[in-house]
Amino acid sequence: MKHLLALKDLTSNEILFLIDKAIEIKKNPEKYSTAMKDKTLLMIFEKPSLRTRLSFETGMTQMGGHAIFYSIKDSPLGKKESIHDTAKTASRYVDIIMARLNKFTDLKELADNSSVPVIDALSDMNHPCQIICDLQTIKEKKGKLKGLTLTYMGDSENNVTYSLMHGCALVGMNIKIGCPNDKRFMPKESVIQEAEEIAKKTGSTVKIIHDPIEAVKNADIVYTDSWMSYHIPESEQEERIKVLKPFQVNSELMKHAKKDALFMNCLPAMRGFEQTADVIDGPQSIVFDQAENRLHAQKAIILWLLGKI
Numbered sequence: 385m386k387h388l389l390a391l392k393d394l395t396s397n398e399i400l401f402l403i404d405k406a407i408e409i410k411k412n413p414e415k416y417s418t419a420m421k422d423k424t425l426l427m428i429f430e431k432p433s434l435r436t437r438l439s440f441e442t443g444m445t446q447m448g449g450h451a452i453f454y455s456i457k458d459s460p461l462g463k464k465e466s467i468h469d470t471a472k473t474a475s476r477y478v479d480i481i482m483a484r485l486n487k488f489t490d491l492k493e494l495a496d497n498s499s500v501p502v503i504d505a506l507s508d509m510n511h512p513c514q515i516i517c518d519l520q521t522i523k524e525k526k527g528k529l530k531g532l533t534l535t536y537m538g539d540s541e542n543n544v545t546y547s548l549m550h551g552c553a554l555v556g557m558n559i560k561i562g563c564p565n566d567k568r569f570m571p572k573e574s575v576i577q578e579a580e581e582i583a584k585k586t587g588s589t590v591k592i593i594h595d596p597i598e599a600v601k602n603a604d605i606v607y608t609d610s611w612m613s614y615h616i617p618e619s620e621q622e623e624r625i626k627v628l629k630p631f632q633v634n635s636e637l638m639k640h641a642k643k644d645a646l647f648m649n650c651l652p653a654m655r656g657f658e659q660t661a662d663v664i665d666g667p668q669s670i671v672f673d674q675a676e677n678r679l680h681a682q683k684a685i686i687l688w689l690l691g692k693i
């Protein structure tokens with residue numbers, strides 16, 4: 385049984401295959417228009433979503449299948465019944481499950497007890513679907529992945545950062561993390577080690593840098609994510625802005641990256657927080673091409689997990 389949980393579980397060949405498939409499916413969507421006939425995807429959400437929900441649901445529809453949106457509010461998951469029982473029951477009805485849960489440990493339990501593939505659609509530790517689509521977008525724009533340098537700026541104790549670290553290392557891209565010298569905003573040591581181990585094999589590098597200018601220097605891609613991830617309480621906003629402000633991606637900072645550097649954000653984004661409006665709405669920004677690719681990449685992921693490609 386194949387699942388998509390952490391990107392570090394994939395081989396370099398597997399992630400490169402998914403990226404190339406996503407590019408191919410985008411060019412020839414009609415080739416897959418019945419690939420999911422009579423198939424059902426269950427989508428369990430414990431946190432909000434726009435892109436993930438819409439792209440998975442639309443992807444299933446475009447491939448002739450069906451998706452069920454299931455809010456955790458309507459579910460006994462983990463409260464009235466165990467995750468084990470939910471997984472066993474749901475597997476009897478549906479062909480594939482994606483879940484956006486607060487805790488990766490809950491996702492793991494869901495996957496361990498499911499007889500159909502399970503996808504981590506954002507947990508505290510991972511956002512693998514996002515990063516497959518991000519790498520697809522970079523490959524489309526730059527024509528290659530290996531040897532490029534991506535700088536991630538801002539809150540780095542973060543699911544997107546972790547999957548970017550795994551994903552970049554797997555495809556041979558160098559990753560620089562620009563973040564405050566403060567444990568609350570730095571990647572966990574365990575993830576740094578995992579990424580470094582993968583990077584050693586692909587000949588790439590993983591660097592944690594606390595000087596914002598040094599971090600973006602010579603970057604091909606500058607990437608940022610929300611300073612206020614879904615699980616962060618509003619009461620922390622003021623303090624977070626204070627600490628993270630030096631790592632805001634603004635046009636002054638972008639000047640230190642390569643001339644042809646691209647700007648990415650997985651979205652949702654707040655102008656004036658993790659980036660300024662002139663950057664996200666400016667000519668270097670590719671955030672909506674990136675968002676569109678969620679659709680094509682989800683299709684590749686679903687087809688791969690179900691053994692259709």
Ligand code: CP
Pocket residue numbers: 432433434435436437506514650651652
């Ligand atoms: N990037 C992303 O996962 O967006 P949503 O939270 O809107 O799904």
Ligand code: NVA
Pocket residue numbers: 506542543544609610612613614615650651652
């Ligand atoms: N880090 C963000 C990603 C949203 C897609 C969050 O967890 O909310």
